[in-house]
Amino acid sequence: MSAAQVWSVDPRTGKQREQVASEATAQDVDRAVRAAHGVRAALADRAVRSAFLRTAADRLEAAKDRLVEAADAETALGVPRLTGELARSCYQLRAFADIVDEGAFLDVIINHPDDSATPPIPDLRRYKVPLGVVAVYAASNFPFAFSVPGGDTASALAAGCPVVVKAHPDHPATSELAAAALREAAAEHGIPEEVVGLVHGFDAGVELVRHPLITAAGFTGSVRGGRALFDAAAARPVPIPFHGELGSLNPVVVTADAAAERADEIGTGLAGSMTLGTGQFCVKPGLVLAPAGPAGDQMVKSLADAVARVPEGVLLDGRMRDNFVAGVSERAALPDVEAPVTPGAAGEHEVAAGFLTVPAARLAEEGPHDLLLEECFGPVTVVARYETDEEVTRVLSRLPGNLTATLHVSSEEAAGEGSGAALLAEVTPLAGRVVVNGWPTGVAVAYAQQHGGPYPATTSTSTSVGGTAVERWMRPVAYQSTPHSLLPPELRDDNPLNLPRRVDGRLEV
Amino acid sequence: MSAAQVWSVDPRTGKQREQVASEATAQDVDRAVRAAHGVRAALADRAVRSAFLRTAADRLEAAKDRLVEAADAETALGVPRLTGELARSCYQLRAFADIVDEGAFLDVIINHPDDSATPPIPDLRRYKVPLGVVAVYAASNFPFAFSVPGGDTASALAAGCPVVVKAHPDHPATSELAAAALREAAAEHGIPEEVVGLVHGFDAGVELVRHPLITAAGFTGSVRGGRALFDAAAARPVPIPFHGELGSLNPVVVTADAAAERADEIGTGLAGSMTLGTGQFCVKPGLVLAPAGPAGDQMVKSLADAVARVPEGVLLDGRMRDNFVAGVSERAALPDVEAPVTPGAAGEHEVAAGFLTVPAARLAEEGPHDLLLEECFGPVTVVARYETDEEVTRVLSRLPGNLTATLHVSSEEAAGEGSGAALLAEVTPLAGRVVVNGWPTGVAVAYAQQHGGPYPATTSTSTSVGGTAVERWMRPVAYQSTPHSLLPPELRDDNPLNLPRRVDGRLEV
Known part of the structure; x- marks a missing residue:
């Protein structure tokens, strides 16, 4: 049996435009996730990551005409709106690059030994590390900003996590073009292209959230679809965080x-x-x-x-x-x-x-x-x-x-x-x-943004837009009594990377 | 039918010591949660919260002899260890009071309008607010530090969240004594005693995590019990964060x-x-x-x-x-x-x-x-x-x-x-x-602590010990284009509360 075909459809006419791909089988999903997992070390260097994100923005801008044309043909959202949305997505990628460079998101906290504490405090140094491969579920209504090159992808890559994106069936051709641009940007920095995976198909989406090497998921869509995937994420032998934006009356x-x-x-x-x-x-x-x-x-x-x-x-x-x-x-x-x-x-x-x-x-x-x-x-x-x-x-x-x-x-x-x-x-x-005294439409890309709210607005307390969106894809690790020569540079006393941090309770900028 | 009796048992003899309480019925749980929800505004003022936490430590110290005697009789952990554990718990309450006073945990982020951004940024001001009533599941092995007066309770109160604690059946008498000390401390600061609820019984624990007014849960215990409660938390009509520490091989x-x-x-x-x-x-x-x-x-x-x-x-x-x-x-x-x-x-x-x-x-x-x-x-x-x-x-x-x-x-x-x-x-x-080159036993109470790890160690990426434990009980809210006269003082330009914050991208201490 051959896999189901994935067609690009013009909503202005209801007609099929072209066959873009085939739906991913379970084996295809497994291959994409394993490949992404296998290349995660290529994102370990923050300087490489931020350069990659900036190049991704450049590549998307260079492909603007093709991207907007495909997106307009698939979504009927119109060229002006889609041009703006692509510009927003590129701005977002660069904003996350700045955040990676600054390094505050690593949340470095150092406690030197303190025998006056109860119990005494040993040498403890904590920062955040990437979780691993992130599943991204693209939205119907934002073929760029909440899809392949959108905030979930950008923030996950910023955190150091490879992504496998489940394309939305409303814009498969746009998704392929955007993924190609991101992969070219990766290759330019010596990062294997598998760092951005792309799969099509409803079943592939379910397989993805269940895959043992997927460590977290980001989703933008309906209450029904989002809740089903949230439930699948929670029912795994090893549950994973599911950051879903499901629905809102506003x-x-x-x-x-x-x-x-x-x-x-x-x-x-x-x-x-x-x-x-x-x-x-x-x-x-x-x-x-x-x-x-x-x-x-x-x-x-x-x-x-x-x-x-x-x-x-x-x-x-x-x-x-x-x-x-x-x-x-x-x-x-x-x-x-x-x-x-x-x-x-x-x-x-x-x-x-x-x-x-x-x-x-x-x-x-x-x-x-x-x-x-x-x-x-x-x-x-x-x-x-x-x-x-x-x-x-x-x-x-x-x-x-x-x-x-x-x-x-x-x-x-x-x-x-x-x-x-x-x-x-x-x-x-x-x-x-x-x-x-304003209107809620228009979600600025800013550090102070909160795009997430009580359920069913989102399934977690996090945001999918803005500087803190990167926190979703990281977890803290503390090193106790660890010799300086073994410590990652982020945690050394002399602060060679010049990171904002908290030392013995005091914030240092 | 009368509710099942809750007995304090001496593990050194296997004999019942005294009947402490009755198991909470569904109605009891509902009453405790509603009462806690009803008094949440009493925790709104940070200065009151930190004073309450310090008085709680004082009250526990004043009741030290009775607390340690009861805990030793119920757990056989020994007077020296329990004396140390109580001291640790008091230190922890005071550490969270310091964190409340400093205010960095509010994570204040301000963006002033910026028309050069894509799209333009309006006035946006974000900080974290308490989630609401938190369910705390006490651990068997730490009758103080991971039970009624332990880290989950202390961090939830620090965040501004009332708690309802599900007592562990291994130390019901200690739990009642500790809850009484916390309530006396609350009353001293004009906070209604319902801010710390206490329920006994297995079924009560299940009712608790399902209660619509419970907004999050903290748990320390076994993989089996913790996973069952995690599953119940995820299966709710409105799922809630479940921060469980389940098991670890170390x-x-x-x-x-x-x-x-x-x-x-x-x-x-x-x-x-x-x-x-x-x-x-x-x-x-x-x-x-x-x-x-x-x-x-x-x-x-x-x-x-x-x-x-x-x-x-x-x-x-x-x-x-x-x-x-x-x-x-x-x-x-x-x-x-x-x-x-x-x-x-x-x-x-x-x-x-x-x-x-x-x-x-x-x-x-x-x-x-x-x-x-x-x-x-x-x-x-x-x-x-x-x-x-x-x-x-x-x-x-x-x-x-x-x-x-x-x-x-x-x-x-x-x-x-x-x-x-x-x-x-x-x-x-x-x-x-x-x-x-050390040993994992001994978990210091420090800002850099991370007591939590990949599943099944914990069900979330958070920590239950250390300064950042308070983050578990809060969610961010952003105010857009909001007149200064309506803003909470935490978000005003003149920073009347002298909070560390990020303004237009730059960290200010």
């Missing part, structure tokens, strides 16, 4: 004073955020708590005007379109739900953006309207109109974990008057990132 | 040159380490790779002489004694296994220390001797005699993960000649702490 709270102050601005801004990338962002605002009354009405009117002007768009694949059309129609059919602008199918392959409204009281108790508290992927949001602040609190208390929570407050509330601080404290337990 | 490698240089010293030192606390340490050296030939023979002879002089001891409970007696006898019956000093039963309640020898070649391939690669709790170790360095490599490659790995090298090897550095690199993947 609630927004608009205070009455904020609506009174700038109803049009908030309505228009919301329209832009919820339809960005045809609503296919994991941080799309999916539930908006807006006040009942004239100011809230005006906000909804501005939202309606702006959404009605949004052109029809093409989703990433036909299955997503089917799910979107069915999802919005099921939601719109609930009692007391209205659709000022109706989302749904448009033409043979397109969808139209829209939004639903519902009285917030309907969401305050368990019932059929709980469907509105589940993420619906695509250009739709739910505006829940509240009568009282208590209703807001009740609805917020019923939400699952989120990547983001957003507050729109008035200028007086922003200045500390009224309930702004209390509201900030109220939404903090719900999310990994709290946005005030 | 291999020791003695090089030929080390044996030639100081056979007697190594043999005697090993005897002390493997019989410390009647062999009931999670870091007990359970497998020793020693060279064949005269120097190795002399090491084994010194070990035999020293172990033969070790007095009989009492294990923590009758079941452990039964397991030890059965375990050593099953191991000793394997082909080519000898017992220069026979471990096993002695008297009605005691056990005798001993050790086994085996040719290392027997451990180099899968077979019945794999039993020798499993931890055997109690005063026994296995000395595997190797002919070649390749045999050492083969045996090491077959070991599961460990808390520690220990090397004994010669003074020339320590100075960098020969294979010392290569051996250090070879054992690093096996363990969380590598000890050179």
